Amino acid sequence: MPDTHSPALRSNQPADAHAAVYRYDEFDKTFIFERVEQFRAQVERRIKGEITEEEFKPIRLMNGLYLQLHAYMLRVAVPYGMLSSTQVRRLARIARVYDKGYGHFTTRQNIQFNWPKLEDVPAILHELAEVDMHAIQTSGNCIRNVTTDQFCGAAADELVDPRVYAEILRQWSTLHPEFTYLPRKFKIAITGSPNDRAAVQVHDIGLIAKKDEVTGRVGFTVYVGGGQGRTPYLAVKARDFVPVEEIIGYLEAILRVYNQLGRRDNIYKARIKITVNEMGPAKFLGLIEEEYARLPRQKFHVDPAIVDAIQTHFAAPPWADLPAVSESFEAAKQADPAFARWTRTNLTAHKTQGYAIATISLKPIGGIPGDAESSQLETVADLADLYSFGEVRVTHEQNLVLAHVRQDDLYALWQALDKAGLGTANAGLISDIIACPGLDYCALANTRAIPVAQRIAERFADLDRQHDLGELKIKISGCINACGHHHVGHIGILGVDKKGEEFFQILLGGDAGTNAALGEIVGPGFDYDGIIDAVEVVVNTFVKLRQPGEIFIKTLARTGHAPFKEALYARA
Amino acid sequence: MLVKAKGTQQSVAASRLLDGEAVWLGTGNIWVEDVALAAVFDGADAIAEALCFAKAEEKRQVVVDVYPLDVEITDQGTRPTHLRERLKGIGPTVRRDLGKQARQPTA
Amino acid sequence: MPVLDRGLPIDDRWTDLADDQDMPADGAVIVSLERWRADRDALTARRDAIGVRLKSNQLATEISSDLGSLSLVALEFPKFRDGRAFSAARELRERFDYKGEIRAFGHIIPDQYLFLTRVGVDTVVVPADRVGPAWAHALKEISVAFQPALGREEGTSLLRRHLKGTVPA
Structure with a gap:
C-alpha cells in the first residue's frame, strides 16, 4: 500500500471518517428506508395494474426513474455533489451488479445509470439507503437536488461554506407537502464564493451566500427566474440580503406564488422564469414580498442551533x-x-x-x-x-x-x-466539454451530442495546442431543453432535427460564471461532419485575433461576433 | 424527440414494462426485440387496429410508451425512417458494446 | 362517490350540487363558487350547512371573506398533477385560519394523500372502484417529515425539531 497521510487510516477509523457528507441520524434512516419500501409497494401496484402508467410516471420520476430510448434510467442524487469513498464504492457496485458497469455524472452533480430494470430498482434504492443515499426528487415537477460550488469548504476565494445551507434546503424540500406537484421542475443552486462556479443565475432560484460586513451575519442574495431550456433567462435579483434565519420562509413565499400562478396550460411555459417574465419581474417580486410579509414566518425560522448541528457534518478535515x-x-x-x-x-x-x-x-x-x-x-x-x-x-x-x-x-x-485513464490535463480547456446524453440515450433528444464532443476533443487532441488556447468552454445539447448548457458555453452547440437529419447551431459568448451571459446563435447550422470544422474555424479565428494572454471569451467580448461570423460564412 | 408518424407504412414501438427493453409489435401480435422483425401496417385502418392491440397490451402491464413510427421495408427487414427510431433499434452509437447492436444475432 | 376520512369511507352528509341541479329543500349542500355568489341569500336562508367548490385556478382569496358562512371548502384536482390545491388548502388554514372541513375531489391518487393531510385537507372523494387499503396505508408509509406543515404530528427530523415553533414540548 502506498504511503498515506490519512489520519483516519493511521488511527483505524474508517478512511472516510472526515469526508464532509451529511451522515444520517435515526430519523433520516427511518425516513429513507420507509421511502424505499413505499416505492417497492408502488412498483408492485404498477406491475399488478392497480395504478396506470400515467399515475405511476410522476411517482417513478420523483424516485429518479425515467424511461429512456433503450431502457429505464435511474438518476441518483449526489446532494450538492459531495460523496464519501464508501458511497463511491457503493455506486461502483450498483453499476456492476444492476447495470452495465458504468455510471454517468450529470450537470446537476448527480449520477445516472442507463440500464436498470424496473424490478431491480427497489433493491438498488435499498443499497443506496444503506450508505445514506437516495434518488428522491432527481426528476419530476418538484424541488430538485440543490447544487453548489464543487470547491466549497476548500477554495481560497470562498467567503461562506454553502454546504450546511444546501443540506438545510435539501431537507426542507424533501417530500414537501405543498411543493411536490409544481407546474414544472424547480432547481436551486447556491454558492459562497464571489467567483460563481455554480451558475446560480441560470437557476429557478440562485443563492449567493455572503456575510454582512458590519454585523457578521450570514445571509443570501436571492436570484429568481433564471433558466436555460428553450427560453433562456438570467435570473433577476429578488433581494440583496436575506438572513439565514429567514431563508426558508422566503423560499416558501417564492414557491407558493409560483405554485399558484405558474402556468399549467403549456409545459413549455411552465417554468418560473416564464411566470416572472410574462408578469414582469417587478410585479412578481411584489407578490413574493406580499406573500412573505403574511407568512407565519416564525414557523420557518431557521434556528442558529440547527445551522450549528448540521454544520458539524461539514467540519473541516x-x-x-x-x-x-x-x-x-x-x-x-x-x-x-x-x-x-x-x-x-x-x-x-x-x-x-x-x-x-x-x-x-x-x-x-x-x-x-x-x-x-x-x-x-x-x-x-x-x-x-x-x-x-x-x-x-x-x-x-x-x-x-x-x-x-x-x-x-x-x-x-x-x-x-x-x-486509470483519469489524468487528462484538460480541466477548463477546449476538450473539457459538457455534453448531454443526446440521442444516444435520451428519449427527448433531437440529435446526438456525445459523439460531437468526442470528435471535437479528437480534433484538438494535442494537449499543447489546448493549453495554448487556454480556457475555452464548449457545451453541447442535443435538443432545446439545454441539458448540455449550450446557452452558457463560450462556444455553445445546439443540435436540431432538420428533416430527419442532425444539424448543429453554434452559439457564441455564453458564460456560466460570475459574469453570467447567454450566448447568441451566430448563423445557420452545420451538418454532423461540418460542425467540427466550424468549431475549428471559430477557434482559429480566435487565435488570429487574440492579444497576448487573452482567453477566448475576452477576445470575443473585445471584437464582437462579426469576425467569427465572417470566417464561418464567408465562403457561402 | 418523438416524431409523429404520418406515412402509409407504420410499425408500433413500445418498451417492456418490467425491464424497459425496446420492443416492436411483430406479426401475430407478438412483441419482438429486433426492429427488423417489426410488422409493417399498411394504411390507416391496419395501423389503428395494431395500435388498439398495443394499447390493450399497455393496460395488461406488458408494455408502456406505445407509439406508431414511420418505416420502410428493406432487404434487411423493417427499417425506421427517422434517426431516433433507428437508434432505438441499435443502441448507443457511442457504446457499440451495449444494447441490441452488441447481441449475437440469433440463428 | 365515497368519501374517505383517515383512509376509511365515511357516511357523507353532503350533497354535491351541480350548477344546473335544483336545490333540495334541506340538507347540507356543496355548490360552485359561481353559484354561491349568485344564490348566497337563498343558500344562507336554508339554515343548513353550506360548502363551496373551488376549481384549481380559483385561489383561496376568492372565498376568504365568506369563510365564516361555510362549513366546508372543496378543492378540485382536475388532474392529479395539478398541485395548486395544495397551496389553496394551506392558505385556507394558515393564512385565513379556516377551521371548517377541507375536502379534496377530482383526480387524486393515494400517493398524494399524506401530502394532502399535511396541508390541512380532512377528506378526499374517491371513485368507488378506487377505494381500497392503499389509502389508509398511504398515511402510514412515511412517518418522518422534514418541514413544518399542518395536520397530524409526524416524527421529527433534525431540521424539523429545530425549526422554531415545532420543537416538541
Whole structure:
C-alpha cells in the first residue's frame, strides 16, 4: 500500500471518517428506508395494474426513474455533489451488479445509470439507503437536488461554506407537502464564493451566500427566474440580503406564488422564469414580498442551533500544518512535463497552506464526457482514502474533485489517475466539454451530442495546442431543453432535427460564471461532419485575433461576433 | 424527440414494462426485440387496429410508451425512417458494446 | 362517490350540487363558487350547512371573506398533477385560519394523500372502484417529515425539531 497521510487510516477509523457528507441520524434512516419500501409497494401496484402508467410516471420520476430510448434510467442524487469513498464504492457496485458497469455524472452533480430494470430498482434504492443515499426528487415537477460550488469548504476565494445551507434546503424540500406537484421542475443552486462556479443565475432560484460586513451575519442574495431550456433567462435579483434565519420562509413565499400562478396550460411555459417574465419581474417580486410579509414566518425560522448541528457534518478535515512550498512537488514538476502540464489546469488554490484542490477529468480525449467505469470509481475511492480524507466531489462540469490533497502527494495522485485513464490535463480547456446524453440515450433528444464532443476533443487532441488556447468552454445539447448548457458555453452547440437529419447551431459568448451571459446563435447550422470544422474555424479565428494572454471569451467580448461570423460564412 | 408518424407504412414501438427493453409489435401480435422483425401496417385502418392491440397490451402491464413510427421495408427487414427510431433499434452509437447492436444475432 | 376520512369511507352528509341541479329543500349542500355568489341569500336562508367548490385556478382569496358562512371548502384536482390545491388548502388554514372541513375531489391518487393531510385537507372523494387499503396505508408509509406543515404530528427530523415553533414540548 502506498504511503498515506490519512489520519483516519493511521488511527483505524474508517478512511472516510472526515469526508464532509451529511451522515444520517435515526430519523433520516427511518425516513429513507420507509421511502424505499413505499416505492417497492408502488412498483408492485404498477406491475399488478392497480395504478396506470400515467399515475405511476410522476411517482417513478420523483424516485429518479425515467424511461429512456433503450431502457429505464435511474438518476441518483449526489446532494450538492459531495460523496464519501464508501458511497463511491457503493455506486461502483450498483453499476456492476444492476447495470452495465458504468455510471454517468450529470450537470446537476448527480449520477445516472442507463440500464436498470424496473424490478431491480427497489433493491438498488435499498443499497443506496444503506450508505445514506437516495434518488428522491432527481426528476419530476418538484424541488430538485440543490447544487453548489464543487470547491466549497476548500477554495481560497470562498467567503461562506454553502454546504450546511444546501443540506438545510435539501431537507426542507424533501417530500414537501405543498411543493411536490409544481407546474414544472424547480432547481436551486447556491454558492459562497464571489467567483460563481455554480451558475446560480441560470437557476429557478440562485443563492449567493455572503456575510454582512458590519454585523457578521450570514445571509443570501436571492436570484429568481433564471433558466436555460428553450427560453433562456438570467435570473433577476429578488433581494440583496436575506438572513439565514429567514431563508426558508422566503423560499416558501417564492414557491407558493409560483405554485399558484405558474402556468399549467403549456409545459413549455411552465417554468418560473416564464411566470416572472410574462408578469414582469417587478410585479412578481411584489407578490413574493406580499406573500412573505403574511407568512407565519416564525414557523420557518431557521434556528442558529440547527445551522450549528448540521454544520458539524461539514467540519473541516484535520489538515496538517504544512510548509507553503512542497519541495517534492516542485521537483516533480521540473522532472515530469506531463505532470507539470496537469498541475496548470487541474489544480485550484486551497485555502490551507500546503494543500491543493485536484480536478479529476472525466473527459479523456475521445471518451464520453462524465462517464466512469466501476473500476475507475473504485480507483477514485481508493485515492480519496489515501490522499483526500476519503471524500470525492462531483462538478456540474461532469468531472470529479479531490478537494484536500497535500502538495507532497500530488505527483503520486496524478500518476495513479493517469494509469486509470483519469489524468487528462484538460480541466477548463477546449476538450473539457459538457455534453448531454443526446440521442444516444435520451428519449427527448433531437440529435446526438456525445459523439460531437468526442470528435471535437479528437480534433484538438494535442494537449499543447489546448493549453495554448487556454480556457475555452464548449457545451453541447442535443435538443432545446439545454441539458448540455449550450446557452452558457463560450462556444455553445445546439443540435436540431432538420428533416430527419442532425444539424448543429453554434452559439457564441455564453458564460456560466460570475459574469453570467447567454450566448447568441451566430448563423445557420452545420451538418454532423461540418460542425467540427466550424468549431475549428471559430477557434482559429480566435487565435488570429487574440492579444497576448487573452482567453477566448475576452477576445470575443473585445471584437464582437462579426469576425467569427465572417470566417464561418464567408465562403457561402 | 418523438416524431409523429404520418406515412402509409407504420410499425408500433413500445418498451417492456418490467425491464424497459425496446420492443416492436411483430406479426401475430407478438412483441419482438429486433426492429427488423417489426410488422409493417399498411394504411390507416391496419395501423389503428395494431395500435388498439398495443394499447390493450399497455393496460395488461406488458408494455408502456406505445407509439406508431414511420418505416420502410428493406432487404434487411423493417427499417425506421427517422434517426431516433433507428437508434432505438441499435443502441448507443457511442457504446457499440451495449444494447441490441452488441447481441449475437440469433440463428 | 365515497368519501374517505383517515383512509376509511365515511357516511357523507353532503350533497354535491351541480350548477344546473335544483336545490333540495334541506340538507347540507356543496355548490360552485359561481353559484354561491349568485344564490348566497337563498343558500344562507336554508339554515343548513353550506360548502363551496373551488376549481384549481380559483385561489383561496376568492372565498376568504365568506369563510365564516361555510362549513366546508372543496378543492378540485382536475388532474392529479395539478398541485395548486395544495397551496389553496394551506392558505385556507394558515393564512385565513379556516377551521371548517377541507375536502379534496377530482383526480387524486393515494400517493398524494399524506401530502394532502399535511396541508390541512380532512377528506378526499374517491371513485368507488378506487377505494381500497392503499389509502389508509398511504398515511402510514412515511412517518418522518422534514418541514413544518399542518395536520397530524409526524416524527421529527433534525431540521424539523429545530425549526422554531415545532420543537416538541
